Amino acid sequence: MTHPLIDRETRTPARTGSTVEFRGLHRAFGSTTALDGLDLAIGPGELVALLGPSGCGKTTALRIVAGFERPDRGEVLVDGADVTRVPAHRRDTGMVFQSYSLFPHLTAVDNVAFGLRMSGVGGAARRARAAGLLELVGLPEHAARFPHQLSGGQQQRVALARALALRPRVLLLDEPLSALDAQVRLTLREEIRRLQQELGITTLFVTHDQEEALSIADRVAVMRAGRLEQCAPPAELYARPATAFVAEFVGVMSRIPGRAGPDGGTVSVLGRTLPVDGTLPGDGEAAGEAGEVDVLVRPEAVEVLADGDGTSRIVSATFLGATTRLTVRLAGGSDVLADVPAHTAAALPVGVTATVRLPDRPVLVARRRGGNSGGRP
Amino acid sequence: MARLSGARYGRAAVWLAAGAYFLVPLACAVAFSVEDPRKGVDFEAYTGMFGADGFTGSLVLTVKVGAATVALVLVLLLPALITVRLTAPRLRTLVELVCLLPLVVPAMALVAGISAVLRWGPDHFAGTPLFDAFVGLQNPDFPGVLVLAYTLMALPLAYRTLDAGLAAIDLRVLVEAARACRASWPRTLVHVVLPNLRGALLNTAFLTLALVFGEYTVAAILGYQPFAVWIVVISGSQAQMSVAASMIGLLVTWVLLLVLAATGRARRTKETS
Ligand SMILES: Nc1ncnc2c1ncn2[C@@H]1O[C@H](COP(=O)(O)OP(=O)(O)OP(=O)(O)O)[C@@H](O)[C@H]1O
Ligand SMILES: [Mg+2]
Numbered sequence: 001m002t003h004p005l006i007d008r009e010t011r012t013p014a015r016t017g018s019t020v021e022f023r024g025l026h027r028a029f030g031s032t033t034a035l036d037g038l039d040l041a042i043g044p045g046e047l048v049a050l051l052g053p054s055g056c057g058k059t060t061a062l063r064i065v066a067g068f069e070r071p072d073r074g075e076v077l078v079d080g081a082d083v084t085r086v087p088a089h090r091r092d093t094g095m096v097f098q099s100y101s102l103f104p105h106l107t108a109v110d111n112v113a114f115g116l117r118m119s120g121v122g123g124a125a126r127r128a129r130a131a132g133l134l135e136l137v138g139l140p141e142h143a144a145r146f147p148h149q150l151s152g153g154q155q156q157r158v159a160l161a162r163a164l165a166l167r168p169r170v171l172l173l174d175e176p177l178s179a180l181d182a183q184v185r186l187t188l189r190e191e192i193r194r195l196q197q198e199l200g201i202t203t204l205f206v207t208h209d210q211e212e213a214l215s216i217a218d219r220v221a222v223m224r225a226g227r228l229e230q231c232a233p234p235a236e237l238y239a240r241p242a243t244a245f246v247a248e249f250v251g252v253m254s255r256i257p258g259r260a261g262p263d264g265g266t267v268s269v270l271g272r273t274l275p276v277d278g279t280l281p282g283d284g285e286a287a288g289e290a291g292e293v294d295v296l297v298r299p300e301a302v303e304v305l306a307d308g309d310g311t312s313r314i315v316s317a318t319f320l321g322a323t324t325r326l327t328v329r330l331a332g333g334s335d336v337l338a339d340v341p342a343h344t345a346a347a348l349p350v351g352v353t354a355t356v357r358l359p360d361r362p363v364l365v366a367r368r369r370g371g372n373s374g375g376r377p
Numbered sequence: 378m379a380r381l382s383g384a385r386y387g388r389a390a391v392w393l394a395a396g397a398y399f400l401v402p403l404a405c406a407v408a409f410s411v412e413d414p415r416k417g418v419d420f421e422a423y424t425g426m427f428g429a430d431g432f433t434g435s436l437v438l439t440v441k442v443g444a445a446t447v448a449l450v451l452v453l454l455l456p457a458l459i460t461v462r463l464t465a466p467r468l469r470t471l472v473e474l475v476c477l478l479p480l481v482v483p484a485m486a487l488v489a490g491i492s493a494v495l496r497w498g499p500d501h502f503a504g505t506p507l508f509d510a511f512v513g514l515q516n517p518d519f520p521g522v523l524v525l526a527y528t529l530m531a532l533p534l535a536y537r538t539l540d541a542g543l544a545a546i547d548l549r550v551l552v553e554a555a556r557a558c559r560a561s562w563p564r565t566l567v568h569v570v571l572p573n574l575r576g577a578l579l580n581t582a583f584l585t586l587a588l589v590f591g592e593y594t595v596a597a598i599l600g601y602q603p604f605a606v607w608i609v610v611i612s613g614s615q616a617q618m619s620v621a622a623s624m625i626g627l628l629v630t631w632v633l634l635l636v637l638a639a640t641g642r643a644r645r646t647k648e649t650s
Contacts, residue, residue, distance in 0.1 A: 068553050088556040095557040101550045105572040114568075115558035159554075166559060 017045035025074035036226030049213035052223035094163030109143035277362035302338035435607035443589035476536035542577020
């Protein structure tokens with residue numbers, strides 16, 4: 001019997017994966033509400049990244065899929081069937097944990113073979129399969145090592161192989177890279193993506209690193225306080241955030257005070273009138289007077305010109321390599337972040353007065369937020 | 378330099394004092410057990426012990442009761458501690474309190490309570506299945522009541538060692554990783570939790586056995602004759618043999634300890650090779 005996971009040549013590309021659907025998931029721990037009506041549908045073979053600030057319920061959602069947690073209300077469907085009452089060991093999910101979770105008393109190859117052993121695969125067959133999987137994650141020569149003899153990155157690779165060994169319908173990754181150093185994170189996330197695409201496994205990837213989410217996911221689901229804010233492909237999420245929270249959580253966004261035009265189709269900001277691309281629902285807490293809005297801009301869309309008569313002033317500069325990120329204080333007191341090419345940054349030292357310009361493109365508008373405005377650092 | 382050697386002398390003095398404290402009585406005991414006024418040295422107390430009246434019976438009884446106690450302690454405590462750790466961390470203090478309670482209940486109080494129950498029980502339950510249970514508990518070949526009493530007395534020790542073992546592993550993650558690998562609850566316990574608690578399990582078993590081997594009060598008052606009681610019983614007629622038996626018991630305990638330490642070390646070297 002050949003196993004498609006091992007026989008790279010005979011492997012069927014992108015077998016049709018399973019679908020996963022959250023329907024109105026609620027889960028409270030005492031007085032904390034971890035999930036507050038989460039709805040999300042994941043297509044077959046799709047990699048969806050769950051992104052959100054700490055404590056927004058990402059891990060809880062994942063653990064409910066794995067069967068380690070029960071929702072108070074709502075259901076989880078896998079391939080259309082409700083699995084809420086299925087015990088964890090019959091869920092057919094593979095999971096990689098944030099902390100190192102290899103069984104300390106087993107070697108790498110025995111760790112990978114553990115699931116096969118539990119499913120009654122014979123000794124020789126499962127060792128062969130496990131060895132193949134270790135090869136798949138690039139660790140064939142470490143088969144006989146115990147977990148404490150492996151580096152963190154190697155341990156997570158073995159954990160990934162262990163999760164893939166049973167060919168799960170759903171792969172669950174709970175911040176598998178967060179304990180690793182930057183370089184290993186980068187290579188391992190590419191590898192996870194490659195394996196996931198080759199095997200066509202429906203995958204939920206929890207992270208609070210937006211760059212990680214944007215770079216490997218088919219779609220990114222941004223969560224906030226136990227609910228879904230927006231689920232969209234990375235480019236769309238970045239360009240057309242559905243809420244002010246998403247706009248400011250994903251990437252960097254500055255707020256510039258503006259005034260809505262009479263028809264609502266334009267906004268006047270920084271002395272010019274620009275078309276409105278979309279109006280985001282505000283946070284509701286501190287809506288200003290009618291007409292007072294914030295224009296949301298990405299740092300790469302802001303132009304800064306040195307100008308002795310300008311009303312703005314450069315208050316700080318951070319060198320980022322190809323670009324320099326300037327913090328510019330506008331006349332009204334709000335700060336705007338701007339990315340300028342490193343060679344023009346030389347003409348814009350900290351302290352000079354400048355003029356800030358926006359390109360002639362439609363802009364995102366959000367209701368004016370109370371208190372201090374300005375970009376997220 | 379002077380201070381260093383001073384410290385060394387200090388340490389030597391402590392070692393000497395401690396060694397004398399332990400070894401002098403032992404040496405005296407050994408000397409007493411082999412002393413013979415006519416021949417000088419005589420090992421009869423050791424050789425004759427194995428054939429002595431009651432030796433085999435009491436040893437077998439102790440081993441049986443000890444094994445049963447270890448089994449009962451583990452069966453009671455392990456699932457409880459694991460469940461508490463996984464599902465109700467807030468109950469931990471309560472469990473700890475219950476497990477440590479026997480420390481403050483003196484053995485005498487325990488015995489008094491047990492004998493009261495044993496006397497009162499059969500009268501009230503005569504003719505019911507409970508009556509048979511009471512009789513069965515006091516079966517002289519296998520006194521269940523001793524097992525129950527020793528289990529209670531071993532709880533504090535067992536709790537401490539098992540809890541330390543559980544604290545040393547990331548129980549929740551290991552259990553969940555096993556469950557995600559399609560292991561049912563019992564198989565998770567057998568294939569993942571127990572192997573990683575090996576050291577704690579061995580320690581618990583050893584401490585419990587040591588307790589059972591040395592316990593005198595409860596067994597004597599309830600009228601059974603395990604090894605420790607036998608040693609005291611024969612001390613009247615054969616004082617030398619009684620001391621010799623104690624020495625053998627001590628030796629066996631030390632050997633067990635060494636074996637325990639060695640298995641722990643062997644495992645570690647195997648892993649790093
Ligand atoms: N077992 C639990 N007992 C009590 N509260 C819990 C438990 N698990 C989670 N919570 C609470 O539920 C909320 C959501 O937790 P969750 O672990 O899902 O967050 P998260 O999005 O994964 O956060 P992070 O990015 O920090 O991992 C948090 O406020 C947390 O304190
Ligand atoms: Mg989490």
